[in-house]
Amino acid sequence: MTTTPAGRRHTSQGEERKQQLVDAAVALFAERGYAATRIADICERAGVAKGLYYWYFPTKHDLFVELVRTMRRRFRQAQAAAMDPDADPLTRLRQGTEASVRFIGEHAAYFSFVEVEPTDGDRAAVLREGSEVYLRDVRALVDEARRDGLVPDADPTLMSIGVMGSVSSFTNAWRNGSLDVSADELAAFVGRWVEAALTGTTALR
Amino acid sequence: MTTTPAGRRHTSQGEERKQQLVDAAVALFAERGYAATRIADICERAGVAKGLYYWYFPTKHDLFVELVRTMRRRFRQAQAAAMDPDADPLTRLRQGTEASVRFIGEHAAYFSFVEVEPTDGDRAAVLREGSEVYLRDVRALVDEARRDGLVPDADPTLMSIGVMGSVSSFTNAWRNGSLDVSADELAAFVGRWVEAALTGTTALR
DNA sequence: CCGCGACTTGACCAACGGGTCAAGGCGCGC
């Protein structure tokens, strides 16, 4: 009884082949979106026959889910690694922001399609898993900064959304070619932008 | 020789019917995205038979284009109307930002799908028409504020992208239910956030 | 050499969805 793709262990060669499919998919999703990318396109890009896809993934959706979960784990790891545990929360927010910008810059293809996914449907649910955790973590830092008197007493959820939104909007523009700066320059700018906004935005009246 | 849909003039009843199709499309695009919305869904939602669609629009794409151009015109009008011509550029930037947030709030369904469109393909080109003009106009105001000494001497393109990105990221979160504030409260917050960031973000070192 | 597991292929299938068009209904003017 042969196992299904999802429960399968692959040889090292099989893992390489699987990664080729994923890499091809990322590139194509970035070029034309998930919906307009066919399984046939992915296999052609990877240089294999179409039926091979199903040895590795049960459906088109499963590749997407696996991809999103892998990238999310790595994204959060990069953020955590960049934040100095001994620094004050505002500095940590800036460091996390800079790391986010850098990570997104290094994986531009992935983020170029994942940030333009429709907000409903099966794919959205997978994406939502991560963003709620991320928002909670950012908000914890904003709360800490507020208690330490480093930022004004404005709505912390709004502040957190401002931080996260700044990262995505700047990296979006960078990817679209609207910006002519290096990834490091961009990361530094966004860090300062976020810091200025956080410390200068007064409370609701 | 009957005219094609695009060159056709409709009776007032025909215009009403056409608008029903557009309204149905907006709602469905918002719910599931453009790609996953079928012509049949739109007609069902509008309460008409599928073939009727082609009396009004030649293709699925044409409805999208017409919709985007109409909404863009109205969006820019709302921004222009909100900016006091006698005010300083920083104030005008804040007013324009607030108007943007309000307009997006009032047309949440439309913006919920239009902001998550893939960045390549036939639809992207139509969307890009507008965003380049908008960026140019925001940048003109940032330049003016810089000359007046109201904002630091940081990269004006980056600043402009920060303004536009703040609008979209906050309205996105508001639409996703992450925020529990009114449209006016949100507009006011975003205005202040943008002002704080613009005035507080120091130049690249 | 044989059997087996790990792939790998590509023709095929069914469902799908954008678009087509002949036929029909309705209201209006002559």
Place this chain on the structure above:
DNA sequence: GCGCGCCTTGACCCGTTGGTCAAGTCGCGG
């Protein structure tokens, strides 16, 4: 009553695409 214009219908067409699966190749161990 008739002709015409403005819709309106829904069966149909055809190309497309995610998924299926029988057949095949290759490498390895006995």
